[in-house]
Amino acid sequence: MALDTGGADAARRWIEMAAPAHPSLIDQGHVLDELFGIVNVPSGVWIDEAGMIVRPPEPAFPGPPVFADMPVPEGLPPVLAETLAEAQKIKIEPERYVAALRSWVATGAHALSADEVVARSAPRSVAEAEAAASFELGQHLHRAGEVAAAQRWFRQAHRLAPDNWTYRRQAWSMVDRNQGRTDVYEGSWLDDVRAIGAENYYAPLDL
Amino acid sequence: MILSAPAVDPAELEARTGWSVKPQGACKGDVCVPLPAGPLTASVLSERLGMPLLHDEEHGLWALGPETGLTGRALTTAEAPDLVLPTADGEPFALRSLRGSKVLLVAWASW
Numbered sequence: 068m069a070l071d072t073g074g075a076d077a078a079r080r081w082i083e084m085a086a087p088a089h090p091s092l093i094d095q096g097h098v099l100d101e102l103f104g105i106v107n108v109p110s111g112v113w114i115d116e117a118g119m120i121v122r123p124p125e126p127a128f129p130g131p132p133v134f135a136d137m138p139v140p141e142g143l144p145p146v147l148a149e150t151l152a153e154a155q156k157i158k159i160e161p162e163r164y165v166a167a168l169r170s171w172v173a174t175g176a177h178a179l180s181a182d183e184v185v186a187r188s189a190p191r192s193v194a195e196a197e198a199a200a201s202f203e204l205g206q207h208l209h210r211a212g213e214v215a216a217a218q219r220w221f222r223q224a225h226r227l228a229p230d231n232w233t234y235r236r237q238a239w240s241m242v243d244r245n246q247g248r249t250d251v252y253e254g255s256w257l258d259d260v261r262a263i264g265a266e267n268y269y270a271p272l273d274l
Numbered sequence: 275m276i277l278s279a280p281a282v283d284p285a286e287l288e289a290r291t292g293w294s295v296k297p298q299g300a301c302k303g304d305v306c307v308p309l310p311a312g313p314l315t316a317s318v319l320s321e322r323l324g325m326p327l328l329h330d331e332e333h334g335l336w337a338l339g340p341e342t343g344l345t346g347r348a349l350t351t352a353e354a355p356d357l358v359l360p361t362a363d364g365e366p367f368a369l370r371s372l373r374g375s376k377v378l379l380v381a382w383a384s385w
Contacts, residue, residue, distance in 0.1 A: 068359060070383045075362045077384045082362050090367050092359040094381070101340045102292060102355050104348020105381045112354075114377040118370065120352045127380050172376055181352035188349035193342050197326040200339030204330055207276050207337075216333065233383075240385035 068092045068099055070108060072206050072237055096206060100233050101199045104189030107232040107269065111164070113171060113178070121171075121178035123188040126269040128161040135159070146247055150257045156265035160272050167274045177274055187273075198228030209241065218251055225252065232268075235259065277336040282314045291340065292355035293323070303351025305344060 069078035074095040082091045099105050103112055103124050111127025114120055135155060139148045170176040179187065189195075205220035221238040228234060236256065239246040246256035260268055275282075275290045284295040293300045299308040300323060307322050316338050320327040324343035329336050344350050357369040369377070 068379060068381050070381055071385070073384065075360070075364070079362045081382075081384055090361065092361055092367055094359055098290070098357070098359070099379075099381050101348075102357065103379075103381075108381050108383045110381045112379040112381075114354045114369075114372075114379060116374050116376060118354045118373050120349065120354050123349060124381070127378075168378060184352040185345050185347050185349045188347040191340065191342055191346060191348045193324070193326060196324070196339040196342045197328065200326050200328045200337035203276060203339075204328060204335060204337045207335065208330070208333065211333075213333065216330070220330070236385055237383070244385075246385070 068094050070094050070097050070099060070105070070233060070237070072097070072209060072241070095210075097202065097233065097237070100202075100231075104191065105233060106189055106228075106230060107236075111168075113168075115178065119181065120184050123179075123184050125164075125272060126159065127164060128159050129165060130161050132159065146257065147245060150245070150247075153257055153260050153265050157260075157268045158266050158271070159269065163272055163274060167272075194227045195231075198224040198226075198231065198234065201227060202234050205238065222252060225254075275338040277316055277338060278334060280315045280317065280336070282316055282319060282338070284314060287314070287319070288356075289358065291338075293319075293341070302341075303353035305350055307344075 071077040071093065072095060075093045078093055105124045109127045110124040112120060112124050113122040134151060137151065139151055167177045171178060201220045202224040205217045205224060208220065209217035224234045235254065236246055239252055239255065242249045242251050248255040248258065275287065288294045293302050295314060296306065298306045300306065300319070309322055310318060316327050316336055319325050319338060323341040325341055326339040327336060341350060354369060358366050361367055
């Protein structure tokens with residue numbers, strides 16, 4: 068499910084390149100963020116045969132990301148070289164995740180109780196709920212072409228939910244595809260990842 | 275949930291938030307919260323379910339945020355919502371259609 072304010076136009080080329088055998092859906096309104104408590108991508112949710120969530124959102128890399136061992140291309144602008152270097156410090160455990168997933172499919176291992184699923188889902192304070200409403204207003208106005216008004220609501224969402232990378236990265240990418248520093252938003256991907264430490268970018272897997 | 279008037283359509287509420295209006299109140303999974311008699315409005319839902327209600331006066335819009343104060347977490351229940359989203363070709367796809375199979379739902383983005 069692609070969380071993309073840009074809708075199918077933004078996601079289609081990646082879906083076509085992957086040519087998946089499974090359904091591939093478009094979440095233009097970031098509904099999943101709110102319904103499941105997704106705060107970064109990629110995130111995986113496990114749902115059993117009866118429609119019960121048995122693992123809430125957690126980092127879900129199917130394999131090592133392409134940037135993991137990528138040498139810095141010659142001539143890359145310094146800010147992008149720094150971004151790549153920072154991304155390579157992010158702790159990702161695709162092998163553990165995929166092994167656990169296969170184990171769940173085969174034996175049901177790693178499924179959590181309903182109470183634990185709820186308890187492990189993202190915190191939802193009043194401020195975080197207001198951030199969700201602010202982000203939705205921002206998206207609605209952005210799609211209506213009211214860019215300045217949308218940016219005001221996006222900035223409010225960022226202030227209210229500073230741990231939500233989805234809200235920040237989506238809004239940043241509308242101004243600068245590399246999610247770098249701009250006059251529109253506080254912070255940038257590189258600055259904000261450095262501020263928290265790349266090793267904390269994703270919550271550790273608790274399998 | 276974006277609104278252009280204070281009244282809330284129950285079907286739209288359920289599709290967007292997973293809360294369905296039943297005789298016992300607003301329900302999600304096995305959680306039900308009583309609602310007062312009368313029309314279903316954004317302010318009633320805001321008060322009963324702890325949903326923040328934001329207003330953009332300039333554009334005549336309201337946004338009703340997700341529920342708070344029930345579990346303190348993003349999930350109120352472990353029951354997966356009846357989500358319907360389009361494919362890249364615009365065809366609606368219901369998550370419920372996968373009942374009977376284990377499902378891995380992966381959220382990704384192009385950005």
